[in-house]
Structure formats: C-alpha cells, structure tokens
Amino acid sequence: MTTLTLAQGDITRERADAIVNAANSSLLGGGGVDGAIHRRGGPEVLQECRRLRASRYGKGLATGQAVATTAGRLDARWVIHTVGPVFSATEDRSHLLASCHREALRVADTLGARTVAFPAISTGVYGWPLEDAARVAVEAVRAADTAVEEVRFVLFDARAHEVFAARVG
Numbered sequence: 001m002t003t004l005t006l007a008q009g010d011i012t013r014e015r016a017d018a019i020v021n022a023a024n025s026s027l028l029g030g031g032g033v034d035g036a037i038h039r040r041g042g043p044e045v046l047q048e049c050r051r052l053r054a055s056r057y058g059k060g061l062a063t064g065q066a067v068a069t070t071a072g073r074l075d076a077r078w079v080i081h082t083v084g085p086v087f088s089a090t091e092d093r094s095h096l097l098a099s100c101h102r103e104a105l106r107v108a109d110t111l112g113a114r115t116v117a118f119p120a121i122s123t124g125v126y127g128w129p130l131e132d133a134a135r136v137a138v139e140a141v142r143a144a145d146t147a148v149e150e151v152r153f154v155l156f157d158a159r160a161h162e163v164f165a166a167r168v169g
C-alpha cells in the first residue's frame with residue numbers, strides 16, 4: 001500500500017529516498033524545480049545528466065519518461081528526472097502527465113526507493129492548471145503498481161497545497 005502525503009515548501013529541503021525533478025528533455029537544467037535541484041544538489045547531478053546524454057539518452061529524455069541520477073548534496077539518495085508535458089488547451093496530454101508519475105515510481109522500484117517526493121509536475125513553466133494536474137497526479141499514483149511506501153507531494157505555495165489536499169483527502 002502506498003501512502004500519499006503532502007508537504008508545503010521547497011522540495012530541495014525534503015528528506016526522501018528519491019526526489020523527482022520536473023526536468024526538460026535536455027536533462028541539462030532549467031528554471032523552477034529543475035534549477036533549484038541542480039543548485040542545491042551540486043555539480044554531481046549535472047555531471048551524471050551529461051553522462052546520460054552522452055550514452056543512452058543522446059536525443060534527450062522523452063516526455064513522460066523518467067531516469068535516475070545521484071542526488072548529490074540533497075538529502076536523498078537519488079533524483080528521478082522526468083519530463084512533464086507542456087499543457088495544451090486543444091490536445092489532451094494527461095496520459096503523458098500520468099506517465100511521468102508511473103515511470104518515476106517504476107524507476108524508484110528498480111532503485112529500491114521507499115519514499116519519493118514529487119513536485120507538481122508541469123504546473124509551472126509548462127502551464128498545466130493546478131486542479132487538473134492534481135487530479136491526474138493523484139490518480140496516477142493511486143493506480144500505480146509500486147513498492148514505494150510513501151509518495152509525498154511537495155507543493156511550493158499554500159494554494160497548490162490546498163488544491164492537492166482536496167484531492168488527497
């Protein structure tokens with residue numbers, strides 16, 4: 001049984017086996033959660049991302065997929081990078097957002113991670129409306145077949161926390 005929990009604040013301050021990064025397909029950093037994770041995680045995280053780009057992920061990480069690196073100086077063992085979809089008002093991409101959660105948990109299982117912290121993927125730069133993103137994220141985690149014991153959604157502000165709380169109950 002996976003327990004869903006919530007926290008408010010900066011995900012880079014969390015202690016967990018794995019912290020999920022809302023990355024982009026380059027895996028080479030960006031703003032938002034991605035920038036914060038690379039800043040606090042330090043150069044080891046970027047170094048491993050570069051190695052992934054030089055080996056298995058020459059074309060980058062596809063939307064909806066996930067891959068792990070060290071967590072560097074973060075209070076975690078791994079960062080699981082996933083690429084959320086950019087929100088579209090004309091095309092339903094929710095299967096890709098669900099896939100981010102499912103794939104991140106699949107990777108967590110291969111690592112033996114038991115606690116995994118997720119940000120609200122795609123709800124920043126990628127423009128996904130918070131209520132809908134919370135619905136998709138929570139449904140995907142609840143439906144996942146995983147040995148992860150705790151999935152913690154770490155929401156940056158009070159509003160996002162409220163929206164996720166309404167879903168998690």
Ligand code: AR6
Pocket residue numbers: 009010011012022023024029030031032033034035036084119120121122123124125126127128154155156157160
């Ligand atoms: N801790 C927790 N949540 C955060 C933090 C933090 N430190 N910083 C921002 N958020 P975003 P995306 C929230 O933009 O929409 C990057 O440039 C934020 O308020 O980080 O998936 C990547 O490189 C929002 O609710 O991710 C990609 O290019 C949520 O985290 C692109 O942004 C996600 O916002 C990915 O966009």
